[in-house]
Amino acid sequence: MPAATRWGYAPHDGPALWGTLDPAYSACALGREQSPIDLTGGCEADLSPVEFDYRRTRVAIENTGRTIQVNPDPGSGIVLDGVRYELQQFHFHHGSEHTVGGVRLALEAHLVHRNDRGSLAVVGVLFEAGAANRALAPLWAQLPREPAASRVTRGDLDLAALLPAGRTTWRYRGSLTTPPCHEGVAWIVLTEPLTLSAAQIDAFAALYPNNCRPVQPLGDRVLRRG
Numbered sequence: 001m002p003a004a005t006r007w008g009y010a011p012h013d014g015p016a017l018w019g020t021l022d023p024a025y026s027a028c029a030l031g032r033e034q035s036p037i038d039l040t041g042g043c044e045a046d047l048s049p050v051e052f053d054y055r056r057t058r059v060a061i062e063n064t065g066r067t068i069q070v071n072p073d074p075g076s077g078i079v080l081d082g083v084r085y086e087l088q089q090f091h092f093h094h095g096s097e098h099t100v101g102g103v104r105l106a107l108e109a110h111l112v113h114r115n116d117r118g119s120l121a122v123v124g125v126l127f128e129a130g131a132a133n134r135a136l137a138p139l140w141a142q143l144p145r146e147p148a149a150s151r152v153t154r155g156d157l158d159l160a161a162l163l164p165a166g167r168t169t170w171r172y173r174g175s176l177t178t179p180p181c182h183e184g185v186a187w188i189v190l191t192e193p194l195t196l197s198a199a200q201i202d203a204f205a206a207l208y209p210n211n212c213r214p215v216q217p218l219g220d221r222v223l224r225r226g
Contacts, residue, residue, distance in 0.1 A: 007179045008066060015213045018179050028181035034216035035174030035187060036097035042170050042225030049167060050123075050188055051079035054087070054159035058152065061139060065147035066178070067091045067211055068204070070139060076159050078113055078121065080186060085113030085121045087159070093212045094205050096126050097177050098170075098189055104212070105193060106201050109162065110177070120176075121186040125162060130195030135161035140200055143207065166192035172223045177213045191225070 005022035007013050013021065019029020028034070057072040069091040076087040089112050096108035107127040114120055127133070135158065142151050168191045175183040 005179075009211050018181065021179070025179040025181060027175065027183060028179055031175055031181055031183050032219055033173055033175060033183045033221060034181060035177050035185065036099075036213060036215050037172065037174065037218050037223070038099045038102060038215045039170045039189060039223065040101050042223040045224040045226040047169065047171060047224060047226040048081055050169065052160065052163060053077050053079070054163070056156040056158050059139075059157045060150055060152045061142055061144060062150040063144040063147050063207070064091075067093065067208060068139075068143055070157075072157070072159065078123065078188075080121050080188070083115050085115045085119075088112045088114050090162075092204060092208075093177075094201070094208055094210065095212055097212045097215075098124055098126070099215055100126070107196055107204065108212070111162075119184065119186070121188065124187065124189035125164070126190070126193040127196045127201075128193045129198060129201060132197035132200060133194060136196070136200065140203055143203065145207065162194075164190055164192035164194055166190070168192065168226065170223060170225050172218075172221055174221075 007018055007021055018025050054076045060071045062069045069089050071089050072087060078085050090109055093108045096105035105126045105128050109125040111123040138153060142153055144151055170189045170191060172187050174185050174187045175181050176185060
């Protein structure tokens with residue numbers, strides 16, 4: 001299998017050029033349902049609750065060269081509209097990829113899930129500057145500094161503690177926010193942000209000061225909130 005085309009966030013390989021780097025990335029430029037978007041308003045809707053089945057688990061932390069990715073043991077997932085999606089991994093963007101009323105927050109976590117048909121559902125959790133985040137502290141204490149480095153954390157991580165208490169969400173149909181920018185992704189962004197301390201934000205920014213894609217047009221899509 002040929003190696004994937006290199007992409008990143010620098011001027012020579014960043015989001016404005018993704019669609020030109022490889023024909024497989026054409027959706028990054030031509031897609032009509034791209035992510036992230038600005039989360040402004042949203043139609044109030046009676047949405048079925050997302051059922052979170054997040055457990056304590058061992059995790060491995062990986063520096064991918066573009067972000068910090070956390071790979072849990074199998075067993076956690078969500079149920080969305082009656083369909084179960086298994087949690088595959090979660091990773092972080094600085095600053096947030098989704099904006100809220102045009103405002104970019106400090107950080108965003110993407111929890112990536114897949115169902116047995118291969119469809120994806122991504123839960124977005126927003127973080128703003130404030131008190132230190134105790135749930136993320138064990139991960140932040142072991143951030144791999146070098147690309148391709150990976151560490152298995154000591155003890156178990158409580159995945160449920162990564163979520164805010166409120167379960168109101170924005171939902172829309174979108175895409176992966178990185179190449180190949182495939183569409184058909186069910187996006188669920190929790191409206192209640194969590195906090196990170198300035199030191200925690202700085203620790204991630206020291207590794208990845210800017211690994212967020214600019215917001216994309218909503219177009220004909222409907223943003224729902226409920």
